[in-house]
Amino acid sequence: MSIQNPNKKIRIEGEAEEPQIDRLSSLPDHVLHHVLSFFNDTQFSVRTCVLSSRWRSLWKHVPRLTLDTDFFNSASSFARYVDGVLSSRPDGSNVDEIHFFHLGFSLDKELFHRVVKFAASSNCQELIVCVGYDEILEPHLLADSNLGTLRFRCTTLGTGFGSCALSSLRVLDLDDCCLPCGSAADLDPFANFPCLENLTLCRCAMEDRQCCFKISGPRLVKLEISALCCSKLEIFAPELKFFDITDMAKSPILYQLALPSLDHGIISVHDNGRVEKNKEEMKASCISLLQGLHNASSLNVRSHFLEVYS
Template identity: 25%
Template sequence: MVELKTETNKNQKTGREKEDERDMLSELPDDVLLHIMHFMNTKTAVGTSLLSKRWNNVWKCLPTLCFSRSDFKTLASYYQFVHHVFSHRATSVPLHRLYFEACDIIARQIFHLYTSLLHYVPHLRIFLYHQSTKKCNYSIPFIFSSPSLTSLTLILSNQNTCRMKLPQSLKLPALKTLNLTNVCFTARDSTDERAEPFSSCFALNSLVLVGCSLSDNAEVLIVSNSNLSRFIHVKYSEVSRYKIVLSTPNLTHFGIRSSEAYDVSSTRDLALLEEANIDITDRASRVIVLRLLKMLSYVKILTLSECVLKEILSLSYFEHSSGRRIIPLRFVRLQTLKGKNTEQIEVFMKYFQNSQKTEVEVINF
């Protein structure tokens, strides 16, 4: 009898134990649950609606949506999910951040159906790929006239098959950060050889261009923006050649990456330049390299690729064989020089002079 009573007590739960087993997570307020969902991917967050009635509608108020094709087994299930989320989301809650990837055909449908929702998203990241082998022109007009967009990343997977022409001028007054990959800039008109898309982005602070091109007869990309502090340009060898002209008096960080040197100039001194990285990997024209480095005369930290360093070192042999003296590159504020194979430091520093006569730190990496 004693043993039976003991066994019965084991099966009986105290009030404290029952309290511990309550679904205390579901009792939290919506804003706390939404904060927890912020750390989930969108597919998992939407899946919480299956937990109980309490969770049915919480996800509909998510301020951030991230749609990734890799989370789904098939394209059909992925696009069905995207439509489900957009069509059932609470329209009273502003969408703060969106990451979206899709083929161009489906993206057109999504953008057309939900333009009013997407037009006011402050932070937008879009990755587009083209499934057909036929070439196409693509446009997303609502993006480039958004009054509230502050951060935009737009990536086309391959410009050879899918071409996106941007408007002549981007009307994005609140935009601070812009990253563009494989897009095409348009000249002011059919007779003009210059494209100047960024002058109306008055708040723009950071600009990164990767594999971009110019349309029609355009040969010069003008980056004109008085607020811009960071500019990175990555050029693919197959992209048409064009010149870049900077009108960016407040630029503090500058970088280019390419297999060959190309013309970059500035309409005024870059007097606030803190750091520059010149990464040319294959062919470096001595004339273009020297012109580029003269443009960077106010830089404090300078990183040069091995190809650029070799071209500068070749000046010594040119000077010796031709008997002509090469005017050294003068830097007003240079503090640190980074590069590979800087062992021949005496020869190298012969062409790098700090006008303030302070010692320059050389870092070999």
């Protein structure tokens, strides 16, 4: 006795087979461009060109490029790959984001400059850069760019960063970066970014931690600072609406703040054992911070902050 699988279709002789439909390939170009941009490296988008003639050129139009040395054995092979990707883009094809991660090899500064120039010519709005602490990123490499958003990760910024005029920059995010003190402009590095509205500094340190660090932002509306290492911080931001500062116990900082339009402030601190060692300095830091935030419409002070300074 044989039992037939109920899920198995029985083909009737003479009946035509159902045509196989490639539903993915039938999607509009702009949808496929968006899908391809989610690969963690653009090289995987490039590989789809062998699927069929439909996919042959789709990768050339992806709105986000991710260029990462992690998938390459040498700096030269990575450079050839990057140049190939950039040169394959059709004229007039815009890019929304470029992610450039160059770790494990000495930075090819000419290559990076080509990436920045490409970003400028393709109306790129966001550039994310990670080149490692050992490499000093010279500011002239960013010259003449019209970037709207710039994010640095694990990067040492070279002397003169404060002199690099980025007239279109609206969002700047520095995470785990070293900031220079080599020139007067570096002590007030954001003064030449007239359109800057959103600034985030996370785990950043001054090259000379005894420097007085200044943040001047005539159009700055949102500022987030976490674990900034410097001895004194001056902030002049007449349009600032939101200010969030955390990890104050990381290093005692004296504050001088001019924030006349502040709507909401947030203060929090994580006690990592340094508070008791620097009790008086931390109290002075606390007082100077609260004085600078006295005109905020609302102030959210984390309970642990009060415990630390009680």
